[in-house]
Each structure stands twice: as structure tokens, then as C-alpha cells.
Amino acid sequence: MNNLKKLFNQKNSGLLAVYFTAGYPEIDGTADTIVQLAKAGADIVEVGMPFSDPLADGPTIQQSSKKALEQGMSIGRLFGQLAGIRARTQVPLVLMGYLNPVLQFGLQRFCKQCREVGVDGLILPDMPLQWHEHNCKSLFEEYDLGSIFLVTPQTSGERIRQLDEASNGFLYAVSTSSTTGGNRGFGPEQQAYFQRLANMNLKNPVLAGFGISTHEDFSTVCRHLNGGVVGSAFIRSQEQGIAAREFIGNLRLPDVPNLSD
């Protein structure tokens, strides 16, 4: 069984997934960052595969992707960095990125290497559902890789069901109509959307992402859904030299402040 499924069998609330861009800030720091995040208490680590034209990303991930590529990052190099990661941590690992670099690497070769290094799931946001059905589904199954699809506040109920059906791992709820890294707090509208998803009794756990940067954001999504994904905020903390332990500690602050300490 892959590590994502193991995780969801053990835990279904307060799940924290942390995204960072592979090859950033240091090109060969990818494996160390994963290990630090796992030790600091991330439940899932999402490793971003940088692309030259990240359409769905805001300035933070645009910049980290650009820098990683300038430093020579590639999918081939990423697999090199991930070789041996399973001797260091069993944290569920998800690769996230745009479809084109994966296609140029070769879809089958990509899936095979994912399995070899111990990747558990894939988020390829610009992969169409129907295209996945025809070209990826059986390959992903063969290599025991979970497919993780996105839903948004604009996604119809019928399509949410389809995307949930096609997903195998978790469903990624994009919190607002925005690129990554935007937003300031979740208002009633977003909370209603989170609750609507929660009420659908979907097959997969639902983690919300995009615009989660504070303890308050994270606890809001956790009140409604199974957990949340933090990306741009973590990358900004890396740039400020904040340790993963401190970053995650701040996100997961107990709701009642501990005054004795």
C-alpha cells in the first residue's frame, strides 16, 4: 500500500501538506527539505516540479520556479535527488507540476521512476480529466501512484463527483478563484464552499490549498475539511531562513494559547 493510503487510514483530520519547489532555494536541497518537513510534522510533502510558464501560480512560485530552473533543475535531476529518500523518511510524497515537462520526460518512464524512488501521488493541474482517463489512469495504477485532481469554488457538483471518482489519494480543493499565494483570510463564502464539499461525503479526503498562510487560515480549513496545503507561505519562510520546525509549529499552534510556557 502506498504511504498516502496508509496515512489516510490512520488520520483524517488536521492533515497538513506542505509544498515547496524542487531545486529551490538550493538546487540539491530537495531531499533535505523533505526530511526537515517530515520531522517537523508535515503529514504530506508536495514536491513542485518547476516549469517555465506556471500559469496557475502567483509571484512566489513563479520566482522559485524560475530560480530553480536557472540553477539547472530538471525532472531527471529530481529523481536523482529522491533516490534514497525512503531510507530517510516514510512521509507521503506527492509530485506536482505542469504536464509538458512530464510528457517530454516520457509518461511511462516518469511513472516508473516515481515508483522506484517512492513517490505516492501526482498532481498535474493542467492534465484534462478525459485525457487522464485515456492516457494515464492505467499507468498510474500500474505504478501505484495516486491521481490527485483539483476542484474550485466554480466547479459544479456533478463535476466534483467526477473528479472525486477519478482521484485516488485526496481531492485538492482550490480555496478561491486565484493563482497560488494570494488571498487574505477565508470569509463566509469560502467557508460555505468548504462545508459544501464536506457535506458531499466524497470518496477521497479533501485538502484545501491556495491562500493558506497563517494558523488561522489552516485551522479554518481544518474545521471543515480533512486538512490543508501550504505552499507559497512556506517558500517565503524558506527565503527568510525560518526553519521548517518553526514554520509548521506556528501553523499548528494550539487553538488556546499555552500561557504557562
Next chain:
Amino acid sequence: MKSNTDTATGFSSLRNPDEAGFYGPFGGAFVPEMLYPNVEELRSKYLEIIGSESFRREFLNLLHDYAGRPTPLYFAKRLSEKYNTHVYLKREDLCHTGAHKINNTIGQILLARHLGKHRIIAETGAGQHGVATATVCALMGMECVVYMGALDIRRQAPNVARMRMLGATVVPATSGNQTLKDATNEAIRDWICNPTDTHYIIGSVVGPHPYPDLVARLQSVISEEMRRQLAEKTGRETPTAILACVGGGSNAAGAFYHFIEEQGVKLYGAEAAGHGIHTGETAATIALGKAGILHGSLSMLMQTSDGQVVEPYSISAGLDYPGVGPMHAALVHFGRATYLPVSDEQALKSAHQLARLEGIIPALESAHALALLEELSFGKSDEVVVCLSGRGDKDMGAYGGS
């Protein structure tokens, strides 16, 4: 799903994609879920809207009374003598706003109104599409935001001033090479952030399905008129060859459209070689690219072996793009059309030549198509139509008045 690669029907079906937006192996809608509802709304409604009687009537009226169509098909006598053949120029440069781009923006603004949208966004390279979009937004009283590469803002200053005078907000794209690709990225990001009230008027036959087909259909008025005008002038509806420049490929798609199924008509596209296809400073996508995904469609793409998009270069801001519309990729794939690289230098030479021989200053983009007359050879009795997609007022800086 119907196939569009059926050899029994020849190439006629290459004109339009299948239901999923594929022209043979190219096309589709590779968009993140954030864009899916926008694209799906358009996909499910565009054919019905643009096929409706009320849309057709209003579209054709505006093309006639506002854009100045039909544009002339001009027999270029001195150019014909120079190349010892019959050269006709399809005068899209005489359209209101100075290029063929207005055909598409008139159609799309009407479509946006049918969809109930009141905010318009667009990307632009040379600024021609930006001006054409700002123009129709002024006409319809809609808010207009145009994304333009910061480099292009500098090299196409007159068009920036025109857009602003027309009431558009011009937003510089400062990522990448700060050209058309980057402007398109920013426009798409805007659409992600504004999914309900905004229509994105893409300027070329690129982007996710249904844009390539939508834009090709709206631009097909070019070849529709050409057929009629050729019949009047030559007695035959079909020419020997059609030459057009290709960045994303909208004027070429429009000029080829009604001739794609006429196998006797040779179709030639001129892509921007920049300093030359082997110099690393080029935008010759078909010469150098391979299949890949950019801006929502699978087409030919200039990219590294790792699948990263290569920054293009061309003196012509309108052709400075690392991709090409999926229809063109399919026309190459099935051997129906030929695309040749034309360098900055060749384009400049052809622009000056047209100015001196015919008294017409072409846009730098269109000058690439004219340069094919030098590359190809035609017989004395052949009839060659060059799509003169735009006028050169905006390019006087590059032409230098020499």
C-alpha cells in the same frame, strides 16, 4: 466523437477540430481546473452563438460599416513584374485599426455580450490585437485590460498610446523575455482570478479549445472574400498559392480557411526566423519545435529537452511567440501546408521593397509573408495571394526611415 483524420474526406476536416478540440494529434484544452468552467462555458455555447442569425447579422454589419470590409484584393502590378508572376495583396492593412485583428475582436466582443460578460481582458504582442480589443471595448462600453510584455511596450509605443486613448488599461508583463508569451501568461492568470464576469479575447488561433476554432472561424472572412474577389478578377475562385505570416497564426488561418480542402491551392506560412534558425535567437516554432503544451493546447512548441519553453526572439513583436496554433501544427503534420522561416533582415528588405514598388508600408509581421516571394518561385501565369495582415505605422522605429 468524430474523427478529423479521415483520409477519405481529404483535408476538409482539418479546418475544424473534433469535439474535444483536436486537429489530428494537436489541440485540446489542457487547462487547470480553475479555468475549466470558463473554457467549458465558451465551448458549450460558441457554435450556437456565432451560428445564430442575430449574431451573424450584427457581426457582418460591423465588419462592413465599422471595420471597413470587404478589404480590397489588390493586384500589385510592379511587385508582379519584379517576381514575374501575378501577385495579389489581400489588404487587411486597410481594416479599421490597421490589421486583421479587428475581425476577431468584433466577433468576440459580441460573443462576450451574449455570454453576459462585462469585463474584457486580452494579451498583445505588437499591440495590434490590443488596439483592436480596446477599440471594440470602447464601442461596446466595456472595461478593457490588456496585458503586454514590458519589452513590447517599449518597442510598440504608438500602439500603447492608442490603447490608452481608447480607454484600456495596459498592464506590463515583466516575467520571461517580457514579450507575447509572458503577456499571455498574465492574461490567463487574470482569468483565473476573475472567472465569472470576464471574457478573455485571445488574439490568435492559440489557447485551449474552443479558441483556435473560434478565432479561425471569425478570421475566415478573409478567405471568404478572397474567393469571391479572385473570381471577379481572374474568373477562378482559387489561386495557385496563398502566403501568410504565422506567429500564433490567426491571419494565416483566416486566409487559408476556405482553401484548406482545395488541394490544388498551395498554402505557405512564413514564421519568424529572427537572426536565423540556428542562432538561438529565433521564433521559428515549426522549424525547431516539437509537440508540447503551452497556453492550454498541445501543438508545436520551442522547448528544451526537459520540456521548458524556450524564449523566442523576433524583430516583429507579433511573431515573437514560441508556439503556434494547433491547426497549423496539423496542417504541417498532414502535409497540407508548408512553413518557411524568414529572418529579420529578409523581412526588413521586403518591407522596404513594398514601400518603394507599391507605395504600401506593411507591418513587420506581414513583411515576413512578402519575403516568401523571394524564397519561392512561381510561374508567369500563376496567381499568388499574399495576406497583407497589417500596416507598418507602428514599425517606423524598426524601419528607421532609411
